[in-house]
Amino acid sequence: VNPVDIVQLILQNKSLEPQKKMGEGRASTNIALIKYWGKKDERLRIPTNSSLSVALPDKSTLTKITLSDKNHNEVILNGKALDVASPFANRLSIYLDYFRSTSTMYFKINTEVNFPVAAGLASSASGFAALVLALNDFFAWQLTKKELSILARLGSGSACRSLWSGFVEWHAGSKDDGMDSYAEQLDITWPELCAGVIVCEAKAKKINSTIAMQHTMSTSPFFNDWVSQSNKDLMQIKEAIQAKDFVLMGEIAEANAMMMHASCIAARPAILYWQPETLAIIHKIQALRQQGVPVYLTIDAGANLVLFFIQDEKQAIIKALPKAEILQLQI
Numbered sequence: 001v002n003p004v005d006i007v008q009l010i011l012q013n014k015s016l017e018p019q020k021k022m023g024e025g026r027a028s029t030n031i032a033l034i035k036y037w038g039k040k041d042e043r044l045r046i047p048t049n050s051s052l053s054v055a056l057p058d059k060s061t062l063t064k065i066t067l068s069d070k071n072h073n074e075v076i077l078n079g080k081a082l083d084v085a086s087p088f089a090n091r092l093s094i095y096l097d098y099f100r101s102t103s104t105m106y107f108k109i110n111t112e113v114n115f116p117v118a119a120g121l122a123s124s125a126s127g128f129a130a131l132v133l134a135l136n137d138f139f140a141w142q143l144t145k146k147e148l149s150i151l152a153r154l155g156s157g158s159a160c161r162s163l164w165s166g167f168v169e170w171h172a173g174s175k176d177d178g179m180d181s182y183a184e185q186l187d188i189t190w191p192e193l194c195a196g197v198i199v200c201e202a203k204a205k206k207i208n209s210t211i212a213m214q215h216t217m218s219t220s221p222f223f224n225d226w227v228s229q230s231n232k233d234l235m236q237i238k239e240a241i242q243a244k245d246f247v248l249m250g251e252i253a254e255a256n257a258m259m260m261h262a263s264c265i266a267a268r269p270a271i272l273y274w275q276p277e278t279l280a281i282i283h284k285i286q287a288l289r290q291q292g293v294p295v296y297l298t299i300d301a302g303a304n305l306v307l308f309f310i311q312d313e314k315q316a317i318i319k320a321l322p323k324a325e326i327l328q329l330q331i
């Protein structure tokens with residue numbers, strides 16, 4: 001089974017002819033509390049474990065798609081045309097090939113991202129989710145969110161969680177074709193829950209998630225333990241979220257992120273995403289907790305941190321960590 005088979009399975013006999021001049025889609029990025037790190041199937045992006053994220057509505061991607069009059073796909077990122085050979089344009093182009101009905105049909109993708117691309121803030125998540133929504137609009141497929149989630153997953157795993165707001169769970173699934181590997185929103189409201197981002201490094205990370213998770217899987221002696229611990233973490237964090245037990249949720253999320261990074265550090269050679277400032281902030285957050293401020297952190301495949309806290313602590317957080325950009329979660 002390859003990605004094209006899955007696309008055909010989902011689209012059935014839906015049209016691959018554009019139904020309008022321009023298709024459009026917007027999606028927020030998400031930050032995982034239980035991380036996706038490892039694939040059972042590389043090509044279909046089926047994960048080794050289920051994961052859980054929170055949408056970051058302030059950080060989003062808006063993508064517009066039209067037909068290109070060139071003989072290749074075009075990608076414009078934040079107003080700048082990308083070189084077709086650049087990693088980002090190339091990755092999009094491979095994905096777009098799944099949806100080209102004739103060998104002479106090419107797309108023009110115009111995408112605006114309002115946060116650092118490839119800096120460990122999961123820009124591929126909002127990017128592929130926005131692209132799938134734009135394709136759905138362009139071809140008027142009217143797919144369900146579950147189907148869109150599977151299509152987004154084929155572009156980037158974490159993208160399958162970016163079609164919803166609030167808490168989202170991605171079920172790893174057990175089928176070989178990945179038709180049961182998709183995300184869904186958890187039915188919960190939590191308006192007091194806040195987040196903050198601390199950017200320690202805005203430039204592109206050295207090793208992208210796809211390669212890093214592959215390397216961790218094949219060389220880290222901690223990998224199997226990571227998968228089994230994540231399964232336990234997921235069950236427990238869902239209970240903590242349902243009970244609105246902020247401290248328990250924070251403890252599990254932070255421990256899960258630390259274990260993901262530990263599995264990377266134990267890979268051979270090691271993958272170490274943290275910068276000195278990342279570590280300094282980790283210590284600061286630990287000190288804040290000792291002073292009685294409940295705040296927890298998570299870190300994706302990069303040097304930047306995302307903090308979680310309850311509304312009442314907002315002033316204490318701004319005072320202690322003035323660099324933090326406070327985000328509206330709208331859960």
Ligand code: DP6
Binds near residue numbers: 124299
């Ligand atoms: C650390 O979704 O970027 O952000 O499927 O290979 O594109 P690919 O990987 P990607 O990995 C995200 C890894 C993470 C954790 C997470 O978001 O769950």
